[in-house]
Amino acid sequence: MKRVLPILLLVLFLSSCAPVLRKDLMQAGSTAVPFARMQETPLLYKGNLYILGGRIIRTRNTAEGSLIEAIYVPVDSNGYLKEYQRTSQIRFLALLPKNRGFLDPEIYRKGREVTVAGEFTEIRMGKIDEVDYPYPLFTIVELHLWEEQQYRxxxxxxxxxxxxxxxxxxxxxxxxxxxxxxxxxxxxxxxx
Structure with a gap:
């Protein structure tokens, strides 16, 4: 028993700070997303891997695949959403290509939070009500859906x-x- 206890404590300690997404993606991707510069020169950032969090506004299934529209939430170095910065004015689109799967809009519904590892693809024009809005589009490499927080x-x-x-x-x-x-x-x- 004396030999097993330190091993169990070591395993518990090492697994307590595990990243949300794969470790290789967390190391290769950047958590600092330059949204303003992306809109000015999108070709310069095309293909770069970014780790970003967001609160889902809506999920649609299109001919391209499943498309998530979300409000940007910064993430820390492990991919966890930063609690103190959950109010943002930036929206983005995350696309899961049709050949890589399907995202059910009932599961990925409004208000749920996600962490996305995605490659920047382009700036796509869309609308928020009647106003044109330039959405940065990311192709999803890996996606983590956070559990719903229920107040009890x-x-x-x-x-x-x-x-x-x-x-x-x-x-x-x-x-x-x-x-x-x-x-x-x-x-x-x-x-x-």
């Missing part, structure tokens, strides 16, 4: 009421316990 409020402790005594509907300090036979179960702090 913490449960109330069974030993305490969910509010302090001064929020009680009864006048302090003597509640009308004779009105309700279950009062002592809803207000356990009065009879402990």
């Amino acid at each position: 409020p913490p449960p109330y402790s069974p030993w305490y009421a969910p509010y302090p005594y001064y929020y009680s509907p009864y006048s302090y300090p003597y509640p009308r316990w004779w009105d309700d036979p279950f009062w002592r179960y809803r207000h356990p702090y009065w009879w402990w």
Whole structure:
């Protein structure tokens, strides 16, 4: 047992900071995406590999393949989305070619977050409502869909009421316990 424990701790330590995408892609790709320069000279950046995160706006399946429209979110060196920079004005398109698979729009729906390793292809003109918008288009090399974050409020402790005594509907300090036979179960702090 003494020999196994250090090995298990080492494996746990090494796997705790694993990158989201393949290690070779993380090393070859750049997390600093020069969107402004891409729009000026797209041919200069064509074929470069970038690691970028995003919040999905919509997913469509076209003749080319599955196309994700997302709002850009910067990523760190391991591909994790940066928490403090989730408000961005930049949108991008990520294309998974038809011969490489299919992205179900119900799974890759609005609000989900992704990390994409993609090669820059071109600037494609699109529309946001009635306004023309130049979308940078990336061809997906690898894609990671993040789990949905669901807020669950913490449960109330069974030993305490969910509010302090001064929020009680009864006048302090003597509640009308004779009105309700279950009062002592809803207000356990009065009879402990």
